[in-house]
Amino acid sequence: MKWFKRILLLLLVAVAILVYFNYSKLNIISGYASKYMASQVFVANRQAEAVVANDLKFPLIELAETAVDYEQKSASATVYGLMERKTIYREGLGCVLVNDDYKEGQPYLQPRRTLSKIERPYPFGHLPPKDTLFPEIDYGQLQKAVALPFTNNEVQKTRTLLVLYKGHLLHEKYVDGFTKDTPVLGWSMTKSVLATLYGILEHQKKIEVQWPAPIVEWKNDERQYITLDHLLRMQSGLAWEEDYSGISDVTKMLFLDSDMTEAQKNKKALAEPTEIWNYSSGTSNLLSGILRMQFRTHQEYLDFPYEDLIDKIGMHSMLLEADLEGNYVGSSYGWANTRDWARFGQLYLNNGQWNDEQLFAPEWVDYITTPTEHSDGGYGAHFWLNAGGIYPDVPKDLFSCNGYQGQYVFIIPSKDLVIVRTGLAEDPDFDINGFLGALVKAIK
Template sequence: MKLLKRTLLLLVVVIGVVIYLNYSKLNIISGYAAKNMASGVFVAERSAASMNQNDNNVPMIELADTEVNQDEKSASSKVYGFMERKAVFREGLGTVLINDEYEPNKLTIKPNRNRPLDTVPYPYGQATPKDTLFSNVDVNQLNKAFALAFANPEAQKTRTMLVLYKGHLLAEKYIDGFTPETPILGWSMTKSVLATCFGVLEHQGKVEMDWPAPITEWQEDDRKEITLNHLLRMQSGLEWQEDYTKISDVTRMLFLESDMTQLQKEKQPVAKPTEIWNYSSGTSNLLSGILRQQFRSHQEYLDFPYSSFIDKIGMYSMVLEADIAGNYVGSSYAWANTRDWARFGQLYLDKGSWNGEQIFDAGWVDYITEPTLHSNGEYGAHFWLNAEEKYPDVPKDLFSCNGYQGQHVFVIPSKDLVVVRTGLAEEPEFDANKILSAIVKSIH
């Protein structure tokens, strides 16, 4: 009995120490757990049990106790009974963490979607992919590459992988619980989706990348020199802390702010534009706010990404989640199934041409793949690059959308390849260079 009491006392002390050391983080922990759960259940249509066992079963987040309310389409989380946070689902806009500023009936509009039926084979349409054989494709080598990607599920945590070659589906694989229809959170792959909106606007003659950022508050100081190009290249020189291990600029923005477009706007410069490269999710959401300024109404803003390219290329599973203020969270919250993420890659492989229509200028691909100063050749304009051979065994012309926990859309123009990989682990657990090299070797 004494041993039991001592054990219980020790447990209480340990819990107390954990809470004391991490109290300031509890808002973030419970917020992450609630938001992730709500989106997993109501956007991806996965079970709460699967989300708890996998997606929320990561350090610190696993401390949260999360419950789902199917009737009101919400999820709530607490950490040892403290700091309850709640996320709610809104049709067409995904889920959002709510706070005292949230008014459930205020944002009643949603994006209009256009989903015409067609008979065109995937990826250019919705029909069954063609069963195409290429004499220069080594199927055995390709199978070996897939085996490598799924060889160690406990460490690699690969969930899905798909390869397109010359606009044809070569291979795809899904672990149990995931199918070609299961939406996957892209995390920072969303940044590349947001950037594409500006590529479309440029193609339409409505913006130019060297235009000063249209921020009224910046016109009275040195920030007036910041252009759209500087923002897309993460070289504005503005202060920003991208640290997910504590309450920093990025965690405050994602889990505490009602309007995520504002925080980067309020920051002061620490350098002149182009003098430094500083990866900033706040910059992406600032750009989402700038995108909203281009339209006369909120409805036009909500419709634009879908009408201008998402629905045009058949990415019908994609959902762009919005914050409380109705801004798309362009840094982090786009969902789409693996096949639709591959369509996005194919659009870039085809330099903006889709079924005879030019979605954005071919030169836009040259622009987003031009290495940004001080990024060590790893970053272009909201896309990642291999210009300095980050992946040494893969062609240097590779560029990609990358997201937290190893979400990737890789485009390799010299090999006519698009590779999508999703999962819950990144380097070094998932060796992208090794897997991509094995895939490239299958093309002769």
């Protein structure tokens, strides 16, 4: 009995030590699970059971237990009964983690949307896509290529795939539980949407990307030389840790902060602008805060992305989620169905023109696809590039929106292609080069 008590005591001490050193991490874990569950249920209209079984089954996050309140439109999560976090749904703004200061029922503004149907075939409108055969396409090779993302899908974990060629729907496929209408979380693909808003403002002659960042706190130190261009290119020189495996700048921002525009703003400079390239979701949310400064009212800020981009090109399924302070989480929280993500890629393939209207200048595409110094040809301005040849069997003019867990919108101008792939696995588990290499071979 004495030995049993000693062993039990040692186990209790070990558990206490484990909890003590991981308590802060539990906050992140339950925060992630709560936020993710709420958004998948109330934004994407997915079943909670499917989310638990498929989406939340990865290290640490699988420790969380979630619960959904359908009447109150909220979700909560704990880890071993500890550190409960709650997420609520707000109409027009999506889901947001709340804190002790949040008062239920408090009023909030939401974006005004124009959801009228565009009487043109998809992707330029909401009519059914046209069936078109192209003599330059090897359809046998095409079928081999589009099958690749679903091969050994326990590893590749592809969920949706869509291919546009010359503005025509060439192929689309969805696994069980997903359809052409299912909104998909783009994660960092949202960064490219945010950058596009800057391209639109520049085209409207309301900003210039070479302007200094309008941050009052930076005016009297070395950060005063940081421009919008430096922020769009992730080369501000500011400190930032982008690590999703533990407690880092990005996980604290996404799962603890009420105002996500502040996290990067308060960081010190590690280098002068352009001296280093450092990928930072905090930078994107800082840019969302700067975007808010361009409008007289908060309502105008909320309306702008939908009025001048999203609803204008018919991306009616898209939702940009906001933080507790009403800032769009431009780093991570954009939702759209696969067809609408493809519309966004087609807009770039069209050099900013949509149904006879120029939303941003063709030169903006040149800007965002110009490689950023120190990125090894892999990054432009909130878009990823193949200029450095990371995908050796794919044309180097490819540029893309990339998101956590393998969300991609690939644009290949030389092949007139837009490809959307969503799932739960990134390269190399999802073989980007093998798939895209096989696909471009189908076009003679």
